[in-house]
Amino acid sequence: MTTFSTTRRPLPHLLSGLDDAQWLQTLQASVDSRIVDGINYPGFPDASLQVETVGSSGKETIAEGFRFYSFVLNAARVNGIKLTPGSKVLDFGAGWGRIMRCFLREVLPSGLHGVDTSDRFLGAARQTGVPGTFNLIQPDGSLPFESNSLDIVYAYSVFSHLPEHIQKIWLTEIARVLKPGGLFVATVQPPRFLDFIRSAEKECVAKSAWLQELRAELTKIKNIDTALEESKFIFLPTNNGKTYGDTIMTSTYVGRVWGAHFDIKEYLDDAERFQQAIVTAQVRK
Numbered sequence: 001m002t003t004f005s006t007t008r009r010p011l012p013h014l015l016s017g018l019d020d021a022q023w024l025q026t027l028q029a030s031v032d033s034r035i036v037d038g039i040n041y042p043g044f045p046d047a048s049l050q051v052e053t054v055g056s057s058g059k060e061t062i063a064e065g066f067r068f069y070s071f072v073l074n075a076a077r078v079n080g081i082k083l084t085p086g087s088k089v090l091d092f093g094a095g096w097g098r099i100m101r102c103f104l105r106e107v108l109p110s111g112l113h114g115v116d117t118s119d120r121f122l123g124a125a126r127q128t129g130v131p132g133t134f135n136l137i138q139p140d141g142s143l144p145f146e147s148n149s150l151d152i153v154y155a156y157s158v159f160s161h162l163p164e165h166i167q168k169i170w171l172t173e174i175a176r177v178l179k180p181g182g183l184f185v186a187t188v189q190p191p192r193f194l195d196f197i198r199s200a201e202k203e204c205v206a207k208s209a210w211l212q213e214l215r216a217e218l219t220k221i222k223n224i225d226t227a228l229e230e231s232k233f234i235f236l237p238t239n240n241g242k243t244y245g246d247t248i249m250t251s252t253y254v255g256r257v258w259g260a261h262f263d264i265k266e267y268l269d270d271a272e273r274f275q276q277a278i279v280t281a282q283v284r285k
């Protein structure tokens with residue numbers, strides 16, 4: 001049996017023949033059994049922990065993460081970044097390593113990094129054998145990487161939760177650690193999130209403390225549509241409210257504020273493909 005840690009041939013070499021559909025199929029098969037075609041893959045934490053972080057579990061949650069991973073790969077290609085086994089990739093807000101494992105096809109474990117503010121989630125990533133390096137960060141801290149050292153930083157469902165002052169700290173840090181020309185791909189909550197909160201069915205709201213909190217927060221803001229139109233950014237302090245909640249950002253806001261650090265390549269809001277909008281940003285060369 002081959003394992004990702006002891007194989008004589010590195011994983012990107014073993015997996016390079018798999019197309020996207022085959023690679024997703026393999027990762028989904030690893031939900032049932034860690035060994036697929038003789039290779040030992042990372043495991044999964046308890047379904048309850050998966051649901052706690054990302055709202056779904058098992059094959060469904062891997063498929064959602066995989067869609068974003070494919071998006072990042074394509075964004076890299078389009079923006080002139082060649083991912084190789086020696087590339088350095090950071091998952092910002094990695095949770096239990098759902099998405100990091102997808103990059104095993106392209107990048108050696110030594111180049112895979114995950115940071116998160118939750119020791120519990122990072123512990124689950126380590127315990128289930130997700131390859132890579134994991135570092136605990138403070139919600140408003142710094143990144144444990146040298147300047148100009150990473151090729152890609154991505155963040156799935158993280159900036160959609162951060163208040164403005166915390167975002168500004170991390171935008172500066174992410175721009176610092178990326179190489180010139182390096183790519184930052186992050187999901188953000190687009191204005192249609194307001195419709196999602198308003199139109200949620202009664203039964204869903206009754207079952208979801210999160211939706212109830214969101215609804216309560218909406219009622220505290222007068223003329224929320226006008227407020228969003230004016231400020232282009234709204235933070236709803238659900239959860240602990242100080243460093244984490246729910247954040248809506250327009251493309252105008254991203255262009256103005258994120259644009260101070262990066263060239264904004266795209267703000268894609270495609271509800272058919274992704275729950276949140278995706279911003280692709282590149283450090284100026």
Ligand SMILES: C[S@@+](CC[C@H](N)C(=O)[O-])C[C@H]1O[C@@H](n2cnc3c(N)ncnc32)[C@H](O)[C@@H]1O
Pocket residue numbers: 053054065092093094095096097098099115116117118121138139140155156157158162166243244
């Ligand atoms: C919705 S989960 C998404 C997890 C992961 N990106 C995924 O899609 O599987 C949000 C993650 O952001 C982390 N987080 C919360 N506040 C953060 C902060 N200030 N900086 C970095 N990560 C943070 C949480 O601990 C959590 O793991």
